[in-house]
Amino acid sequence: MPLLAALTASEGDRPDAVQVAGVALSREQLLGAAGAVAARIAGAPAVAVDATATAETVVAVVGGLLAGVPVVPVPPDSGPAEREHILHDSGAVPLPPVDLAERGDWARPGTRPDATAFILYTSGTTGAPKGVLMPRQAVAADLDALAEAWEWTADDTLVHGLPLFHVHGLVLGVLGPLRIGSRLLHTGRPTPAAYAAAAGTLYFGVPTVWSRVTQDASAARALRGARLLVSGSAPLPAPVFRDLEALTGQRPVERYGMTETLITVSTRAGGERRPGSVGLPLPGIRTRVAAEPGAEIGELQLTGPTLFDGYLGRPEATAASFTEDGWFRTGDIAAIEPDGMHRIVGRASTDxxxxxxxxxxxxxxxxxxxxxxxxxxxxxxxxxxxxxxxxxxxxxxxxxxxxxxxxxxxxxxxxxxxxxxxxxxxxxxxxxxxxxxxxxxxxxxx
The missing domain is CATH 3.30.300.30 (ANL, C-terminal domain)
Incomplete structure (x- = not known):
């Protein structure tokens, strides 16, 4: 199945299938504009996309994926040194301005599943950001696993206002709807008022967003009609979890992931949701905690089909991130409860x-x-x-x-x-x- 399977499906298309900060596109319009981008960048080693929260960013990313060119999302607030490092390290060519009205009919052969979809830059505690090589098949595997875990279907309307240069907002929040077929409504900024007005069925947010929603009781109550509220990218404080439940009538879904692994653990749409728990491994993912004898907590390690292919040009860093038997070392400290539910208690380096x-x-x-x-x-x-x-x-x-x-x-x-x-x-x-x-x-x- 193509990575963006729903993009070329004629059934269920609508004028506002993808809406970003008030600009709406049908899937047909998105495909045409992205096809024009693909024709212009075909053969490039990688393409840098200034990942603003705009429809142009969505078109640019889809164009890169259609052309089989690795996409390098560049945070719009990057300083000159960070931007220069990303461009030089990745070898990406800057993308010319995107015209939403331009149309192109891209009909080249499909790209191999193990080809790189994204080079995502992530910062560690030391050194310059490293380029994470994320293959297309890992993205597809993760989105399919999340669709199963969250009962995410083409009947949903996904609402979020997250940045489009991270896994949460870009891979889940943009490619998810284009693979599954759900409508996407990106609010531009993730304000409580914008979330309340969106009338979605599925919402994504980080803890800061959900904390602000709970501080606006009328906005929170407007989300009672939603099917699922998902929180990620950082631990959701237990008080915010409880306030969301009280105001919206439902417990939020929490999930866990990293740039190098995508999302690997989550509570389920039809399962138990506890404050402080990120749930169970997704289908295909195996986890373990490397704890000292007698300790309840230790480093979370995992393996599965959603992992990255390594750090660009950093073989030593890539090797160091895996155990001798091939499990990825997350660097996060976790506990696994007797029933398999996972709790993340912090980073090994700081927490x-x-x-x-x-x-x-x-x-x-x-x-x-x-x-x-x-x-x-x-x-x-x-x-x-x-x-x-x-x-x-x-x-x-x-x-x-x-x-x-x-x-x-x-x-x-x-x-x-x-x-x-x-x-x-x-x-x-x-x-x-x-x-x-x-x-x-x-x-x-x-």
Whole structure:
């Protein structure tokens, strides 16, 4: 089956099959405009797409996929150095301006399933961003697995306002509808009002989006008619989960993935959804936790058909990301419950805290802090400590009068005493990236 199977299907087409920031295209119009792009870029080693939240970006990406040219999404807010690195490292040619009215009839032979669909740049803790080589067959496998898990069909209308240079907004949020056949309504910006007005059946959002939706009760209640609310790209705080349930009448679906693996674990449309749980492995995915003897948590490792082909030009980094027996090392710390449900408690590099002989997941402490009615945001780290090895330090955005001791005691009353913060630092806001993930390396010194 072609990667974008629904794009060429005549049945079910409509003038607003794909709508981005108010600009609507039928699938026929999208295919024609993308065909013209494909004709212009055929044979290029890769094509760089300035991934703004526009219909032109969708046309450009589809054109690259039709032509079999690897697409390199470039974040529109990239600084000059980052942009230059992406273009030089990938060898991508800049895409000429896209004309939505242009038409082309692209009828070249199909591209091999193992060919590269995307070169997606992802940053680690050190060094320049690495280019993730994502094959077409991995994208297809992931979208089919998600369609099964979420009961996602051509009858759905998918609504989101996510950036179009990440897996969440681009691969799931654009290619998903073009493979499955559902309508896509991209709101431009993911505001509560825009989500409420969209009248969709399936919604994608990051935790920041869902937090803002719950703060607008009328907008949240307008989502009661939706079939599924999906949260990803960062852990969904338990209070936001509960507020969504109270206001919309349904528990959100949480899922887990990475640029290198796409989405690999998710709760199900017809299954149990628990706060703090990202659910079960998708069809074809196997997972395991590499934990020290006696430990409940450890690094999540996995294997399956959705994995990348390696880092562009980085054979040593590629080799280091896999175990000796071929499992991908996510670098995320997780626990697998007896019933198979997965909990992600943080990154090994920043969120696994070793204090006084205990191994503590920062995410568990963060969720406990967020249960306090005055706490709006929380980030927890392990800071060097002469006696404990590391001490737990919490950075908190709070409302009203609240003190350090009150929060320390609050956590100790909810979790084991050894998981309580030793210090609490109050901030006006946490540093976050475009997807709403806290950037702990940018926190002030403990």
């Amino acid at each position: 696994l805290i070793k204090s006084g002989g205990y191994r503590i997941g920062a995410g568990e402490v963060e969720n406990a802090l967020l249960d306090h009615p005055s706490v709006r945001e929380a980030a927890v780290i392990g800071a060097p400590h002469a006696d404990l090895g590391q001490e737990i330090v919490a950075y908190v955005v709070a409302e009203g009068e609240i003190g350090e001791r009150e929060l320390i005691d609050f956590v100790a009353g909810h979790l084991s005493v050894h998981k309580r913060p030793r210090k609490v630092r109050f901030l006006d806001a946490l540093p976050r990236n475009a997807m709403g993930k806290p950037q702990k390396r940018l926190l002030p010194p403990a």
